[in-house]
Amino acid sequence: MKQVALTLLAVLSCTGLFAQEIPHLAKVGNSTCLVVDGAPLVLRCGELNNSTASSIGYMEEQRTFDRLKALNLNSVIATASWELVEPVEGQFRFDEVDYVIREARKRDMKVIFIWFGTFKNPFMTYAPSWVKQNPGKYPRAADEKGKDLELPSVWGEAVMKADAKAYAATLAHIREVDRDHTVVMMQIENEPGLRGAARDYSPLAEKAWKADVPSQLVQYLQENAASLQPDLKKAWEDNGCKTQGNWETVFGKSLKEDDGTNPILNQTEHFFTAWAYARYLDYMAMEGKKAYALPTFTNASVFGIHSRGRSLGNGCSIPDFFDIYKAGAPHLDILTPNSYMQQLDQICEAFSWKGNPILIPESSVSGARGLYAVGEWDAIAFSPFGIDSWAAGVLEAPSAQQKLFADSYQLLEQAAPLIGAHLGKDSMRGTYLYNGHAADTLTVGDYVVTFGRGRSFDIGALMAPATGGGPRPQAGPQQEPRFEGAAILIQTGKDEFYLMGYGVNANFTLRKGVKHAFCGYDRIDEGRLENGRFVPGRLLNGDERNAFLPDGKVTVLRIRLYHY
Numbered sequence: 001m002k003q004v005a006l007t008l009l010a011v012l013s014c015t016g017l018f019a020q021e022i023p024h025l026a027k028v029g030n031s032t033c034l035v036v037d038g039a040p041l042v043l044r045c046g047e048l049n050n051s052t053a054s055s056i057g058y059m060e061e062q063r064t065f066d067r068l069k070a071l072n073l074n075s076v077i078a079t080a081s082w083e084l085v086e087p088v089e090g091q092f093r094f095d096e097v098d099y100v101i102r103e104a105r106k107r108d109m110k111v112i113f114i115w116f117g118t119f120k121n122p123f124m125t126y127a128p129s130w131v132k133q134n135p136g137k138y139p140r141a142a143d144e145k146g147k148d149l150e151l152p153s154v155w156g157e158a159v160m161k162a163d164a165k166a167y168a169a170t171l172a173h174i175r176e177v178d179r180d181h182t183v184v185m186m187q188i189e190n191e192p193g194l195r196g197a198a199r200d201y202s203p204l205a206e207k208a209w210k211a212d213v214p215s216q217l218v219q220y221l222q223e224n225a226a227s228l229q230p231d232l233k234k235a236w237e238d239n240g241c242k243t244q245g246n247w248e249t250v251f252g253k254s255l256k257e258d259d260g261t262n263p264i265l266n267q268t269e270h271f272f273t274a275w276a277y278a279r280y281l282d283y284m285a286m287e288g289k290k291a292y293a294l295p296t297f298t299n300a301s302v303f304g305i306h307s308r309g310r311s312l313g314n315g316c317s318i319p320d321f322f323d324i325y326k327a328g329a330p331h332l333d334i335l336t337p338n339s340y341m342q343q344l345d346q347i348c349e350a351f352s353w354k355g356n357p358i359l360i361p362e363s364s365v366s367g368a369r370g371l372y373a374v375g376e377w378d379a380i381a382f383s384p385f386g387i388d389s390w391a392a393g394v395l396e397a398p399s400a401q402q403k404l405f406a407d408s409y410q411l412l413e414q415a416a417p418l419i420g421a422h423l424g425k426d427s428m429r430g431t432y433l434y435n436g437h438a439a440d441t442l443t444v445g446d447y448v449v450t451f452g453r454g455r456s457f458d459i460g461a462l463m464a465p466a467t468g469g470g471p472r473p474q475a476g477p478q479q480e481p482r483f484e485g486a487a488i489l490i491q492t493g494k495d496e497f498y499l500m501g502y503g504v505n506a507n508f509t510l511r512k513g514v515k516h517a518f519c520g521y522d523r524i525d526e527g528r529l530e531n532g533r534f535v536p537g538r539l540l541n542g543d544e545r546n547a548f549l550p551d552g553k554v555t556v557l558r559i560r561l562y563h564y
Contacts, residue, residue: 023184025295025333025357029424031378032357034295036110036184040420042374043110043184044409046387047077047362050120054084056099065103067391071402072409075110076100077187077361077383081126082117086166089130094173101174105182112361112381114187115170117163117284118152121301122195122313127152131162138162139204143197151194154280155204164287175292185381186294187361188284191301191338192277193313198254198266199273209272213250217275218243220327227354229323231264232271247272266314271324273315278328281317285331297334299361302347319350326354334380338362342434342484344369348377365390365401367408367554368432368486371501374412375430375488378423400552404502407554411500417532418490418498427491433504434484444491446514447561450507453485455548487549495522495563498534499547500556506547508561519563521545527556534558 023036033040046068052059059065068076078100086092097113104111116126124132131138131152138159141151152159167188174183194200199209221228221236222243228236235251236242242250251268258265285296300317317325317335325335336359339347348358358377363369365384373379384390384405394402412419422428431440431451440451485503492498499506510519524540524547536558540546549555 022292023181023294025380027424028378030355031424032355032380033378033423034184034380036181040423041074041110041184042379042412042416042419043075043112043381043383044073044370044412045075045077045112045361045381045383046071046073046391047114047383047385048079048388049386050079050116052388053078053096053100054081056096059099059103062388063395064388065107065109067388067394068109069107070394070398071387071391071406072413073109073387074409074413075112075184075381075383076104076387077112077114079116080113080170082115082131082163082166083126083128085170086128089128089162092166092169092173094170094177097170097173098177101178101182105180109182111183112185112187112383113170113174113183114190114361115167115284117167117189118154118159118280119189119192121191122151122193124150124152127159127163131159139202141194141197141200141205142202144201146201149194149196151196153200153202153204154276155200155202155208160280160283164284167284168287168291171288171292171294174294183294186288186296187336188281188288188296188298188332191299191313191316192281193301193316194273194277195313198269198314200276205276208276210246212244213247214275214328217324217327218250220323224323229320229353231267231320232323235267235271270314271321274317274321274324275315275328277315277317278321278325278332281325282329282331285329285333289331295333296331297336297359297361298332299336299338302337302339302341304341319353322353322356333357334359336361338385339369340364343437344372345376345432345437348373348379352377365405366484367405368484368501368503370412371408371488372430372432372486374419375428375486375490375501376432377430378428404552404554408502411529411554411556414529414531415488415498415500418492418529419488422490429489430486431489431504432484432486435482442489443511444489444497445494446511446563447497448509448511449489450509451487451504452507453483453503453505455505455546483551485549485551493560495561497559497561498556499549499559500529500554502549502554503551504549506549508547508559510563514563516563519561521547521559522562523558523560525558527558529556 025032026035080097120126139153139156141149141153239252247268254266254268255263334357337347337351339360359380360382362385370382373382429442442449487501487504490498525536526538527536
């Protein structure tokens with residue numbers, strides 16, 4: 001959870017100290033934000049489909065950037081692929097990269113480029129032909145039987161250096177053509193990991209497997225022994241906290257078969273694989289920052305909150321391996337989740353490990369998720385995937401869901417000054433309600449705020465523990481319809497709050513220790529925000545005297561409470 005802390009960011013912004021600096025990360029209270037041209041910037045983002053940015057003609061025909069602007073995005077995640085940037089070894093072209101920068105700049109939007117280099121998930125589909133067709137120079141990973149997995153071996157120096165060279169050339173080009181800081185961050189690779197084997201068994205990998213665990217990792221284990229991720233901590237301690245030896249000596253031999261007790265299979269192999277990918281990504285980040293030191297991140301496929309090593313590819317940067325990535329990739333700024341699971345609250349909790357900033361590069365399309373990520377986690381960016389195809393028709397006849405999403409992003413835009421003033425402080429919180437999580441409770445200042453569904457609800461029933469023991473819910477009409485709602489809650493005075501979002505009801509009570517007999521609403525104004533300034537509409541009273549944000553409609557309330 002965030003803690004109130006002093007920050008000099010506002011002073012530095014006013015003096016213009018940041019103004020000439022390239023986009024960078026800065027601490028604000030207990031959070032980290034992206035600073036662009038002297039001010040914190042929250043990215044209301046969307047990620048294009050993987051192939052969209054490969055064709056200028058396609059983007060023109062689809063009016064891609066007009067669609068994005070109609071949804072109130074202020075930023076876009078687009079592909080910069082190795083196969084297009086360097087189709088012939090040593091010959092670089094940046095037509096598509098330049099087009100994305102140019103069209104975004106016209107609409108006052110920012111850009112994050114994904115570098116689709118050696119890895120798009122575990123696969124090398126975006127590597128240029130001259131890499132794919134030369135396994136002799138660019139070795140492939142192999143399974144335990146020596147079978148070629150048709151995936152690059154990250155232990156191959158040649159492919160790592162070639163990938164990094166093209167990536168650095170792209171950054172050098174961006175530095176030259178983007179003097180007004182349209183491009184603000186870079187994602188390195190996409191969900192990199194190994195598929196088809198627990199680890200790489202190619203000759204280069206075998207040599208590394210039998211060698212001593214790198215001293216860089218051992219030193220990290222020693223310095224962070226008390227706070228390591230549970231599985232890594234247990235494996236190291238169970239083997240005597242050794243500081244020298246090969247991977248099996250230090251972390252033990254792995255179980256190879258599931259005995260029905262949910263063991264961690266191939267655990268040491270996964271540690272080894274995670275180190276290999278962390279090392280590769282760190283080299284990419286380091287070489288790129290020599291050319292242009294934009295903030296960097298990589299993403300992970302999340303198939304379970306506590307997946308115990310299991311992901312789309314082995315060694316992916318999921319929380320199980322955060323310590324290994326922290327030790328092996330110090331030049332990589334952020335580790336991020338792809339959050340298609342509905343439990344976004346749990347995903348953010350897991351990925352906030354040791355102050356890792358929250359940035360959501362891929363999500364299902366949802367305004368509620370974006371509001372929650374910003375309100376509760378000070379998210380640097382929230383970005384639904386495939387936003388360009390989802391936006392089909394938005395220029396002609398926007399659907400109700402498109403309008404709700406656009407209105408959510410418009411709220412974040414109009415509330416930006418208010419949000420910026422409360423970044424990194426406990427005075428701004430967020431809630432997210434969904435199937436299986438229909439109630440939430442936050443403590444802010446002197447108040448406990450309980451959130452639920454509908455205009456009125458039974459707090460006791462919602463907060464009571466599940467009894468269990470009954471039949472498992474059956475598919476069909478008996479199931480509760482899918483729902484979601486979210487709100488940002490900002491305390492602007494001792495007894496004054498802004499509540500904004502949709503699909504939730506809030507109930508304010510005094511927290512334990514505040515000794516007053518009565519607490520109630522003094523005034524509830526419904527209205528809107530314009531550049532951070534509240535413009536009142538209805539004064540809610542009588543039957544409407546309720547802190548209620550209805551489904552399907554983005555609403556802003558200013559709430560004043562009293563107690564005596």
